[in-house]
Each structure stands twice: as C-alpha cells, then as structure tokens.
Amino acid sequence: xxxxxxxxxxxxxxxxxxxxxxxxxxxxxxxxxxxxxxxxxxxxxxxxxxxxxxxxxxxxxxxxxxxxxxxxxxxxxxxxxxxxxxxxxxxxxxxxxxxxxxxxxxxxxxxxxxxxxxxxxxxxxxxxxxxxxxxxxxxxxxxxxxxxxxxxxxxxxxx
Numbered sequence: 001x002x003x004x005x006x007x008x009x010x011x012x013x014x015x016x017x018x019x020x021x022x023x024x025x026x027x028x029x030x031x032x033x034x035x036x037x038x039x040x041x042x043x044x045x046x047x048x049x050x051x052x053x054x055x056x057x058x059x060x061x062x063x064x065x066x067x068x069x070x071x072x073x074x075x076x077x078x079x080x081x082x083x084x085x086x087x088x089x090x091x092x093x094x095x096x097x098x099x100x101x102x103x104x105x106x107x108x109x110x111x112x113x114x115x116x117x118x119x120x121x122x123x124x125x126x127x128x129x130x131x132x133x134x135x136x137x138x139x140x141x142x143x144x145x146x147x148x149x150x151x152x153x154x155x156x157x158x159x
Contacts, residue, residue: 011055011087019048027052027127036133046076049129050083054093057102060126061109065119065144067135069112072098076131077110119143 013021019037026035037045053062064080066072080100084090094101100108113119113136122128128144130136 011089015087016051017044017048019044020051023048023052024055027056046079046131047083047086049131050076050080051087053108053127053129054080054084054087054089054100056127057093057106057108058104059106061107061124062127062129063122063125064108064110064129064131065113065136065140066110066131067113067140069114072110072112080108113140 019039023035023037026032037049039045053064056062064072064076066076077095077098077100081090081095084093084100092103094103098110102108109125119140122144130141130144
C-alpha cells in the first residue's frame with residue numbers, strides 16, 4: 001500500500017444516521033452560514049455533528065462551545081471520542097485536554113462559555129459548533145457572530 005492510501009479509509013454510509021447526511025450536505029454548501037439541528041433527546045444530533053466535524057478535519061479547525069465548561073469532558077468531548085471510535089478512525093486523532101488533534105494538524109477545541117467574553121480568537125476556526133444551543137443566552141450568540149473568523153471563512157458554518 002502506498003503512502004497516499006495509508007491515511008484513507010472507506011466508511012460505510014450505514015454507520016451514519018440521517019442527521020449526518022443532512023448536516024454534511026449543509027456544511028458543503030457555501031451559501032449556508034448557520035445550521036440549526038433540532039430533534040428529541042435521543043435523535044443523535046450531537047453524535048451526528050461530531051461525526052461530520054471529525055470527517056471535516058481536513059485542513060479545517062472547529063471550535064465547540066458548551067454553555068458550562070465543567071460539563072464538556074463528560075458530554076460533548078466524550079461524544080466526539082465515541083464518534084471517532086464508531087467510524088474506526090480514532091487512530092487519526094489524538095485527544096488532549098479540551099482538544100482533539102487530527103493527524104494532519106487540524107484540530108477541534110472545546111470551550112465553556114460561562115462568560116461571553118471568553119469568545120476570543122476565532123480567527124483560526126472555520127466552524128463553530130454550539131452544543132445545546134437552548135442553554136446559550138442571546139448575548140453569547142451575538143459575541144460569536146461578531147468575532148472575526150479565519151481568513152476565507154466568511155462562507156463557513158456555525159451550528
């Protein structure tokens with residue numbers, strides 16, 4: 001096997017639920033700036049988002065916000081790790097404290113928004129994912145919208 005194919009895996013579409021397929025299409029559409037996912041508590045919204053962002057880790061960085069930072073490790077961070085395992089791609093990622101680094105240098109950072117002023121430095125992120133959006137205040141979302149994003153990401157998405 002050549003060096004170019006060593007980092008490639010074929011993943012069956014059966015490993016994804018319908019949320020993933022809709023989200024992946026929306027992430028690929030440069031005309032869509034905001035994506036809202038809704039559904040019941042067991043509809044796999046966060047899991048589908050985790051799968052999509054892990055697969056989108058090809059030169060793109062993602063910031064994942066949760067309203068309370070103390071709950072990140074046992075919630076969305078764990079979901080991202082489980083999503084990587086479900087796709088059998090965990091060997092391509094290195095979990096660190098509040099960060100998952102991809103083999104190609106891209107990364108997914110996790111932060112709590114206990115204070116909206118913590119929303120600083122989105123310049124290196126192409127995607128922003130707000131987990132459990134109903135927990136955020138309007139001021140949190142305004143801060144996210146007004147922060148500068150990475151160069152060339154004016155068409156990137158916030159979920």
